[in-house]
Amino acid sequence: xxxxxxxxSFRPDIKVLDATIRDGGLVNxxxxxxxFIRNLYLANVKAGVDYMEFGYRADKEMFDANKFGKWKFxxxxxxxxxxxDNNTDLKISIMADVGRCNYKQDIHDRADSPVDLVRxxxxxxxxxxxxxMIEDAHKKGYETTCNIMAISNAKESDINTALEMLxxxxxxxxxxVDSFGSLFPEQIRKISEQYMEIADKYGKYIGMHAHxxxxxxxxxxxxSCAQGVSYLDATMGxxxxxxxxxxxxxxxxxxxxxxxxxxxxxxxxxxxxxxLKAAGVExxxxxxxxxxxxxxxxxxxxxxxxxxxxxxxxxxYREIIDRDD
Amino acid sequence: xxxxxxxxSFRPDIKVLDATIRDGGLVNxxxxxxxFIRNLYLANVKAGVDYMEFGYRADKEMFDANKFGKWKFxxxxxxxxxxxDNNTDLKISIMADVGRCNYKQDIHDRADSPVDLVRxxxxxxxxxxxxxMIEDAHKKGYETTCNIMAISNAKESDINTALEMLxxxxxxxxxxVDSFGSLFPEQIRKISEQYMEIADKYGKYIGMHAHxxxxxxxxxxxxSCAQGVSYLDATMGxxxxxxxxxxxxxxxxxxxxxxxxxxxxxxxxxxxxxxLKAAGVExxxxxxxxxxxxxxxxxxxxxxxxxxxxxxxxxxYREIIDRDD
Numbered sequence: 001x002x003x004x005x006x007x008x009s010f011r012p013d014i015k016v017l018d019a020t021i022r023d024g025g026l027v028n029x030x031x032x033x034x035x036f037i038r039n040l041y042l043a044n045v046k047a048g049v050d051y052m053e054f055g056y057r058a059d060k061e062m063f064d065a066n067k068f069g070k071w072k073f074x075x076x077x078x079x080x081x082x083x084x085d086n087n088t089d090l091k092i093s094i095m096a097d098v099g100r101c102n103y104k105q106d107i108h109d110r111a112d113s114p115v116d117l118v119r120x121x122x123x124x125x126x127x128x129x130x131x132x133m134i135e136d137a138h139k140k141g142y143e144t145t146c147n148i149m150a151i152s153n154a155k156e157s158d159i160n161t162a163l164e165m166l167x168x169x170x171x172x173x174x175x176x177v178d179s180f181g182s183l184f185p186e187q188i189r190k191i192s193e194q195y196m197e198i199a200d201k202y203g204k205y206i207g208m209h210a211h212x213x214x215x216x217x218x219x220x221x222x223x224s225c226a227q228g229v230s231y232l233d234a235t236m237g238x239x240x241x242x243x244x245x246x247x248x249x250x251x252x253x254x255x256x257x258x259x260x261x262x263x264x265x266x267x268x269x270x271x272x273x274x275x276l277k278a279a280g281v282e283x284x285x286x287x288x289x290x291x292x293x294x295x296x297x298x299x300x301x302x303x304x305x306x307x308x309x310x311x312x313x314x315x316x317y318r319e320i321i322d323r324d325d
Numbered sequence: 326x327x328x329x330x331x332x333x334s335f336r337p338d339i340k341v342l343d344a345t346i347r348d349g350g351l352v353n354x355x356x357x358x359x360x361f362i363r364n365l366y367l368a369n370v371k372a373g374v375d376y377m378e379f380g381y382r383a384d385k386e387m388f389d390a391n392k393f394g395k396w397k398f399x400x401x402x403x404x405x406x407x408x409x410d411n412n413t414d415l416k417i418s419i420m421a422d423v424g425r426c427n428y429k430q431d432i433h434d435r436a437d438s439p440v441d442l443v444r445x446x447x448x449x450x451x452x453x454x455x456x457x458m459i460e461d462a463h464k465k466g467y468e469t470t471c472n473i474m475a476i477s478n479a480k481e482s483d484i485n486t487a488l489e490m491l492x493x494x495x496x497x498x499x500x501x502v503d504s505f506g507s508l509f510p511e512q513i514r515k516i517s518e519q520y521m522e523i524a525d526k527y528g529k530y531i532g533m534h535a536h537x538x539x540x541x542x543x544x545x546x547x548x549s550c551a552q553g554v555s556y557l558d559a560t561m562g563x564x565x566x567x568x569x570x571x572x573x574x575x576x577x578x579x580x581x582x583x584x585x586x587x588x589x590x591x592x593x594x595x596x597x598x599x600x601l602k603a604a605g606v607e608x609x610x611x612x613x614x615x616x617x618x619x620x621x622x623x624x625x626x627x628x629x630x631x632x633x634x635x636x637x638x639x640x641x642y643r644e645i646i647d648r649d650d
Contacts (some may be wrong), residue, residue, distance in 0.1 A: 007511065184579065185510065185544060186332065186551055212540075214575055219510060219544030226511055249612065250539055253619040254509065262619070263642065269612060270638040287574065287594060294578040294587070313595040317588065 004228045010257040013205070013230040015050040018248060021071050022053040022095050024239035027283045028276075030055060030069030036272055037071070037082050040236065043268035045088045047252060048259040051117060051231075053093040054079050059102040075106075076113045086114050093117035095147075096133055098126045103133050110141030117143040119175070124154045127162050131169050138170040145207060145231070147175035152182045152296050156194070163195065167202035173231055174204055176224060181213025181243055181289065182296040185223040192227035199228070207231030210246045212238055213293025215285055217246040222254055236265065237273035242299035242306075243289035282306060287313045291320060329553045335581040338530070338555040340375040343573060346396050347378040347420050349564035352608045353601075355380060355394030361597055362396070362407050365561065368593035370413045372577060373584040376442060376556075378418040379404050384427040400431075401438045411439050418442035420472070421458055423451045428458050435466030442468040444500070449479045452487050456494050463495040470532060470556070472500035477507045477621050481519070488520065492527035498556055499529055501549060506538025506568055506614065507621040510548040517552035524553070532556030535571045537563055537610055538618025542571040547579055561590065562598035567624035567631075568614035607631060612638045616645060 005011045020040055021032060037054075044052045055071030063072060070078050074094045086092060092115050096103055107118060118137040122130035130146055137144045146166050151159055166174050176191055183191070188208075195206045208224040208231070210217035221232050234251040238244035249269060252262045288302035288310070297320060305316050330336045345365055346357060362379075369377045380396030388397060395403050399419045411417060417440050421428055432443060443462040447455035455471055462469045471491050476484055491499050501516055508516070513533075520531045533549040533556070535542035546557050559576040563569035574594060577587045613627035613635070622645060630641050 003511065007509065184332065185548060186328065214578070215537075215540050215543050215572070218540050219548075223510060223544075247540070249615060253539070253615065263639070266612065266616070266642055267639045270636065274636055287591065290574060290578065291591070311595065311599055314588065314592045317591055 003226045005226065008256065010255065011230070012257070014225065014255065014257065015231050016248075016251060016255070016260070017051040017053060017093065017207070017231060017233050018044050018049050018235065019053045019209070019233045019245060020235040020239050020248075021055050021074075023233075023235055023241055023245050024283070025055055025069065025071050026241040027239060028069070028281050029067070030071040032069060032071060034082070036276075039268060039272050041082055041090070043236075043264045045090050046264035047248075047261050048257075049090060049248075051091045051093050053095060053119070054082075054115075055094060057094045057096050057101050057103075057106055059100055059106065061102065062100060076108060076115065079114045083114055091116040093119055095119045095121055096137070098122040098129045098133065101133070103136055107137055107140060107142075115142065117145065119145045119147055121147045121149055121177075123149055124151065124158050124162050127165050131165060134169055134171045143172050144170070145173040145175055146171050147177050147207075147209060149177045150179040150298075151177060151191070152180055160194065163198040167198050167204065172204065173207050174198065175207040175209050175231070175233075176229065177209045178211055178220060180296055180298060181211030181217065181293040183216070183220060184214075185216065185219055188220045188223045189227055192224045192229050196228045205230050207233065209233040211240070211293070211299075212243040212245060212285055213289040213299065217244070218250040218254075221246040221251060237269050237277075239273065239276075239283055242283065242303050243285050243293070244283045288316055291317050295320060328551045330551065333581065335583075336555070337582070339550065339580065339582065340556050341573075341576060341580070341585070342376040342378060342418065342532070342556060342558050343369050343374050343560065344378045344534070344558045344570060345560040345564050345573075346380050346399075348566055348570050349560055349608070350380055350394065350396050351566040352564060353394070353606050354392070355396040357394060357396060359407070361601075364593060364597050366407055366415070368561075368589045370415050371589035372573075372586045373582075374415060374573075376416045376418050378420060378444070379407075379440075380419060382419045382421050382426050382428075382431055384425055384431065386427065387425060401433060401440065404439045408439055416441040418444055420444045420446055421462070423447040423454045423458065426458070428461055432462060432465060432467075440467065442470065444470045444472055446472045446474055446502075448474055449476065449483050449487050452490050456490060459494055459496045468497050469495070470498040470500055471496050472502050472532075472534060474502045475504040475623075476502060476516070477505055485519065488523040492523050492529065497529060498532050499523065500532040500534050500556070500558075501554065502534045503536055503545060505621055505623060506536030506542065506618040508541070508545060509539075510541065510544055513545045513548045514552055517549045517554050521553045530555050532558065534558040536565070536618075536624075537568040537570060538614040538624065540610055542569070543575040543579075546571040546576060562594050562602075564598065564601075564608055567608065567628050568610050568618070569608045613641055616642050620645060
């Protein structure tokens with residue numbers, strides 16, 4: 001597929017989505033201060049970021065609200081406390097997980113909500129439930145995306161079936177998600193091509209959500225972008241589960257649309273991300289994440305190793321390579 | 326240009342060069358213990374790495390031997406103390422900088438030296454001196470490469486002239502060097518194409534030496550590889566000047582040649598690189614390096630900022646963006 005765009009012009013179809021609270025919340029159980037969230041919101045507005053994701057809308061009957069910060073539930077009123085009527089160009093998204101969100105009850109009509117976009121996260125084997133959630137959110141007036149996770153372990157034929165199902169649904173966009181950070185740019189090119197075919201056929205857009213296990217989150221994001229993918233996820237300082245995500249400061253340094261400004265992002269990192277790290281909140285590239293990414297495994301073993309402060313990389317490698325599954 | 330190779334097979338023309346001592350030496354003024362160097366040598370042999378660079382052969386009349394570790398001068402006898410007669414498949418390289426190496430005197434006949442490969446580092450405007458060094462080393466019996474530095478600030482036409490000069494020289498290989506870590510994969514594709522044309526025309530090979538300012542060292546290395554580039558530089562833990570280099574542990578996780586083994590690399594990192602970091606030797610991706618890379622500047626201001634422990638990223642950004650050159 002021919003490259004879309006070049007390094008001197010910009011493509012107006014590209015949108016940047018800040019997923020710091022949502023993916024970063026997986027690192028600190030969503031315990032952010034209101035000040036952090038407010039500063040993040042203001043930084044995104046100043047930086048010209050297109051969307052900001054305020055968290056998951058998790059089911060409070062499934063998850064104990066005393067064990068998580070409020071952004072795991074990202075209720076309309078909680079968001080309103082930060083954004084008021086959100087009289088800005090920044091759109092607001094939440095993520096709703098298949099099986100973990102009581103969407104019929106907890107996602108209200110868009111007219112009554114500060115939320116613009118509902119992103120439905122699913123595995124390839126729970127597509128019917130995802131489609132039901134997408135239809136529900138679409139009927140309530142929301143822009144919707146479907147984020148198919150863990151595709152590095154799914155067959156192309158299954159992914160294609162899922163994409164066809166989505167093509168025939170009211171979903172607006174479909175996300176490529178490299179959950180394990182195991183994909184290389186040349187795989188991303190092929191996957192982007194597969195997704196873009198569906199996008200062109202059904203009039204959808206395609207998004208990219210990357211993980212940094214092999215230090216390829218940014219590279220894979222801009223690689224998908226060169227293939228026509230237009231919704232790009234990033235987080236401040238790369239904050240996100242395990243090795244983290246595509247860094248906003250790298251992505252805005254790359255995009256040429258004059259709408260975007262790098263400076264407020266650097267300022268936010270200096271004033272809000274560095275103190276978080278100094279306080280001991282940990283994420284980002286490390287050898288255990290490299291190893292799970294390399295082996296195309298979920299990073300949960302690496303997250304446990306990092307939490308335990310393990311530096312015995314060879315022993316960890318032996319453990320994860322010696323699984324009998 | 327069509328992609329060379331795929332993700333299931335391997336290309337036997339690919340060679341991996343460990344540049345840990347040489348580029349990493351820029352971080353600690355080449356003060357490595359003999360134990361570190363010996364372990365590195367053994368790890369490279371076990372991992373199936375093709376070349377190991379033992380340092381610069383700097384001129385002792387220009388540089389005070391009391392102010393640098395011995396690997397800045399990487400003399401034949403010094404190397405022999407580690408490798409003996411080097412009865413392994415690992416080849417040995419040194420780097421010789423234009424203007425900083427008394428090559429006629431200090432580079433001896435290959436028959437009397439443990440070195441196999443002399444890599445000549447030059448800027449595009451000192452090509453005649455580089456060619457003289459290449460001819461000298463070639464006549465003495467060495468394999469030679471020319472590493473043209475700082476090409477992100479050179480014109481394509483000047484680079485092309487330099488490549489033609491090298492095409493007509495006895496040099497064996499030519500390196501793409503992203504000195505400032507400022508190049509994106511789509512630029513690397515174009516540059517690789519330009520270099521590969523010369524390679525095909527004159528029967529040379531092309532190499533890649535990347536820096537990690539924008540977390541693209543590994544991505545750019547494998548991107549160049551997909552375009553036919555075959556000599557790939559990497560360092561243990563990415564140790565190298567400023568943001569560091571392409572990480573050996575990422576590169577060997579990517580390459581499919583069964584000659585390569587990741588385990589000895591992970592072991593070396595656990596036992597030798599982590600202690601170095603714990604002792605305060607610093608390198609690797611950080612916001613100041615991102616900013617100099619983004620602005621296509623030499624990282625010296627960022628290195629100074631990091632050494633001073635500065636975390637006032639916005640003020641640093643203001644300083645480097647406000648230069649009047």
